[in-house]
Amino acid sequence: MYTILEKRRLAHGIQEYTVEAPLVARAAKAGQFVVIRLHQRGERIPITLADWDPDRGTITLVVQAVGKTTVELEECFQEGDALADVVGPLGEPSEIEDYGRVVCVAGGVGIAPIHPVARALKEAGNEVICIAGARNQGLLFWLDRLSQVCHELIVTTDDGSYGRKGLVTEPLKELVGAGRVDRVWAIGPAVMMKFCSLVCQEAGVPIIVSLNPIMVDGTGMCGACRVEVDGQVRFGCVDGPEFPGDKVNWDLLIARLSAFKEEERCALERYRELLKEATA
Amino acid sequence: MIRKTQVPMREQDPRERIHNFQEVPYGYTPEEAIQEAKRCLQCKNAPCIGGCPVEIDIPRFIAHLAEGDFRGAIRVIKESNNLPAICGRVCPQETQCEGVCTLGKKFEPVAIGRLERFVADWERERGVELPPVGEPTGFRVAVVGSGPAGLACAVDLRRFGHAVTMFEALHEPGGVLMYGIPEFRLPKDIVRAEIATLQEMGVELVTNAVVGKTFTVDELLADGYQAVFVGTGAGLPRFLGVPGESLIGVYSANEFLTRVNLMRAYRFPEYDTPIRVGRRVAVVGGGNVAMDAARTALRLGAEEVLVLYRRTEAEMPARREEIRHAREEGVVFHFLVSPVRFLGERGELAGVECIRMELGAPDESGRRRPVPIEGSEFVITIETAVIAIGNQPHPLVPRTTPGLSVTRWGTIQADEEGATSREGVFAGGDIVTGAATVISAMGAGKKAARAIDRYLRERVASRA
Ligand SMILES: Cc1cc2nc3c(=O)[nH]c(=O)nc-3n(C[C@H](O)[C@H](O)[C@H](O)COP(=O)(O)OP(=O)(O)OC[C@H]3O[C@@H](n4cnc5c(N)ncnc54)[C@H](O)[C@@H]3O)c2cc1C
Ligand SMILES: Cc1cc2nc3c(=O)[nH]c(=O)nc-3n(C[C@H](O)[C@H](O)[C@H](O)COP(=O)(O)OP(=O)(O)OC[C@H]3O[C@@H](n4cnc5c(N)ncnc54)[C@H](O)[C@@H]3O)c2cc1C
Ligand code: SF4
Ligand code: FES
Numbered sequence: 001m002y003t004i005l006e007k008r009r010l011a012h013g014i015q016e017y018t019v020e021a022p023l024v025a026r027a028a029k030a031g032q033f034v035v036i037r038l039h040q041r042g043e044r045i046p047i048t049l050a051d052w053d054p055d056r057g058t059i060t061l062v063v064q065a066v067g068k069t070t071v072e073l074e075e076c077f078q079e080g081d082a083l084a085d086v087v088g089p090l091g092e093p094s095e096i097e098d099y100g101r102v103v104c105v106a107g108g109v110g111i112a113p114i115h116p117v118a119r120a121l122k123e124a125g126n127e128v129i130c131i132a133g134a135r136n137q138g139l140l141f142w143l144d145r146l147s148q149v150c151h152e153l154i155v156t157t158d159d160g161s162y163g164r165k166g167l168v169t170e171p172l173k174e175l176v177g178a179g180r181v182d183r184v185w186a187i188g189p190a191v192m193m194k195f196c197s198l199v200c201q202e203a204g205v206p207i208i209v210s211l212n213p214i215m216v217d218g219t220g221m222c223g224a225c226r227v228e229v230d231g232q233v234r235f236g237c238v239d240g241p242e243f244p245g246d247k248v249n250w251d252l253l254i255a256r257l258s259a260f261k262e263e264e265r266c267a268l269e270r271y272r273e274l275l276k277e278a279t280a
Numbered sequence: 281m282i283r284k285t286q287v288p289m290r291e292q293d294p295r296e297r298i299h300n301f302q303e304v305p306y307g308y309t310p311e312e313a314i315q316e317a318k319r320c321l322q323c324k325n326a327p328c329i330g331g332c333p334v335e336i337d338i339p340r341f342i343a344h345l346a347e348g349d350f351r352g353a354i355r356v357i358k359e360s361n362n363l364p365a366i367c368g369r370v371c372p373q374e375t376q377c378e379g380v381c382t383l384g385k386k387f388e389p390v391a392i393g394r395l396e397r398f399v400a401d402w403e404r405e406r407g408v409e410l411p412p413v414g415e416p417t418g419f420r421v422a423v424v425g426s427g428p429a430g431l432a433c434a435v436d437l438r439r440f441g442h443a444v445t446m447f448e449a450l451h452e453p454g455g456v457l458m459y460g461i462p463e464f465r466l467p468k469d470i471v472r473a474e475i476a477t478l479q480e481m482g483v484e485l486v487t488n489a490v491v492g493k494t495f496t497v498d499e500l501l502a503d504g505y506q507a508v509f510v511g512t513g514a515g516l517p518r519f520l521g522v523p524g525e526s527l528i529g530v531y532s533a534n535e536f537l538t539r540v541n542l543m544r545a546y547r548f549p550e551y552d553t554p555i556r557v558g559r560r561v562a563v564v565g566g567g568n569v570a571m572d573a574a575r576t577a578l579r580l581g582a583e584e585v586l587v588l589y590r591r592t593e594a595e596m597p598a599r600r601e602e603i604r605h606a607r608e609e610g611v612v613f614h615f616l617v618s619p620v621r622f623l624g625e626r627g628e629l630a631g632v633e634c635i636r637m638e639l640g641a642p643d644e645s646g647r648r649r650p651v652p653i654e655g656s657e658f659v660i661t662i663e664t665a666v667i668a669i670g671n672q673p674h675p676l677v678p679r680t681t682p683g684l685s686v687t688r689w690g691t692i693q694a695d696e697e698g699a700t701s702r703e704g705v706f707a708g709g710d711i712v713t714g715a716a717t718v719i720s721a722m723g724a725g726k727k728a729a730r731a732i733d734r735y736l737r738e739r740v741a742s743r744a
Contacts, residue, residue, distance in 0.1 A: 024494065027493065037451055043551075043553040044543070068552060069552060084451070085451040087488035087489075087490060088490070089493060216535060217538065219449050220675075221516060221517065221534055222538050223519065223534065224532075228526060252627075255528065258627075260556065263549075267549045
């Protein structure tokens, strides 16, 4: 169950996992996510479905190591190992239609979750332009895969080590400013989605973002994932994760992401110490 | 001469127990149980049986117990209740069997719950007798949700000989018994033992299966299940809807308890899921959920825990024992108050503004409606708040099952026996009644099992 069939390093601290999960693979749609748990003492963390293969019964997850759980996954889970739990697909699928001309913006590890959305939009007949950005070239991945699911791919890096130098918001601003953009999708860090939303709002172009609040169950029963959209409290896991970006209370989302900062630091430190002891 | 009072049950000292998650009462010894059993009058009319939602033959089980025949006692209970170790601990006996006990008219009623608990624990320690599994019928039934409703339904379906697969959304089965009710009130080993019994009886268990997402009820029906039982509970947290409720430090009771019980956050960082509790904690609500949250907060290290309830103690829906335990442990009750907004500093909870209430005319529930007293607002400094004002039915299955009728409260419409508007689909427990009790959910599961059995043998068989 939930065996890791393939593991591939994509970039510094970013790994791609192909995991056996036939029921999820059969039902998955663009925009949805799974909740995984590494082992019996593990926490439940949400990861977006980057791809899936119903025939093979597998799903693809791309995970960036940022704290205890994701670091442990990267360091301690190899091909042949199994995750304790994978549940999904969760969340509402992306609303895919033929909108006309769509821009899909991905920041950092967001390249993985934007991939199925872009693919579905292209299949639905849209003209799809992708913008993928990262801090530097070493953090970019899947550019080949992304270029296959869009008509045009623009790449940016903060330091100019690859593609255009600068932030993803700059090409986005140019595109929406020039008109003829019917809808924008943005997936990435909260701050990046916030600024993409501001750009689109100014230009009057609808924007959909995929929110990443802290979750526990992922099925609507705890409310840990509550976000404020259009002045209303919504649950990220069941009402989302996609919401209109111009309606999101970003400051609240960003504040709530730091709810367990202290504990997260403590957990990572303890993990590193235990690992050191174990390998000493 | 009969004892006027119940044989007391020994408990952990409150000063000790607020530092651990071990169970509070120790349970009766065999001698204590026999002594208490002998208080029963063996009434001819036995009002206690009518007070029990699953009609356990109470005087008969107590008679066996009084004679020291514990095996005989547990057999009587299990004729009507599959989960006695759980019910003995969590049933609101004071409003059920013990509430109508003849002895209770003059003295303290027979401690029926404690006796039930005693015999169930006695049996678990000695090895549980598996209920007999019926001859295979060739029918397959899907049970959705593994709370008390699903568990009870699955056991009886196996007794009737049907093949049963139970689907659970979470990674561990048990429903509220696992994620809601804390270890110090219902040790999780007891719930796990019940699940193990179920599996020994041949129930196939599939965790991580969110029906409505992973697959739908209709897909199950198309996939070779001739009937589906929906026992998905009332797991959706309600919030107050007041400003500041999304500040860091405000939890729903479900989040708070799920982190602690299901995810074992009380053992962080040994377990990965964190929980944060400040020095001063306010719990909003007056039911079992509020008591559980308050007592959990104490055990997580809070120095002071306040319960804010908008009515008075007399209206509190919590079990009496829970209120007593909470008080002994130092929980402070504020009655006739209601939060109007949460106050924050740099995104984190720092206080709560409340308004005082008074009781007005009775509402639909027959309880007097609390009305705010204008101008009586005041602020309490707190660092953590837990909202425990009730749960709503889970909408996922109704929303993804075309033709399944729901009420305006979002509960699934079902008759006495659990039959819904969809042929072959049955439902019971909190998803039908709204948040209720373990025993009523269990009773509904049992009734539905009988109805499903009849449906399969009559309708489906005649079609074949
Ligand atoms: C719908 C959704 C989809 C996501 N998809 C991806 C993905 O495809 N790839 C990827 O690398 N990451 C994804 N994430 C983020 C990922 O869940 C977090 O990085 C992960 O939970 C961090 O756990 P940790 O223990 O390694 O780090 P921690 O040190 O615990 O946390 C690091 C940061 O991650 C966030 N976080 C912590 N716990 C949780 C939690 N239980 N749920 C959500 N966020 C949390 C917090 O902001 C925290 O500051 C997604 C998040 C959401 C909500
Ligand atoms: C904190 C707390 C304390 C309580 N204390 C008491 C008490 O002392 N005494 C008492 O009698 N009652 C008490 N109750 C109430 C009692 O627990 C419930 O009435 C009872 O558990 C309802 O049983 P159920 O089987 O209907 O649902 P639940 O126990 O809620 O179980 C439903 C199960 O279905 C699963 N599920 C939901 N949706 C899906 C889906 N789509 N697919 C698959 N699975 C799904 C859920 O994850 C859950 O495991 C308490 C409740 C809480 C929350
Ligand atoms: S009502 Fe009380 S005294 Fe009478 S049979 Fe029942 S438990 Fe015994
Ligand atoms: S994660 Fe629990 S309700 Fe969304």
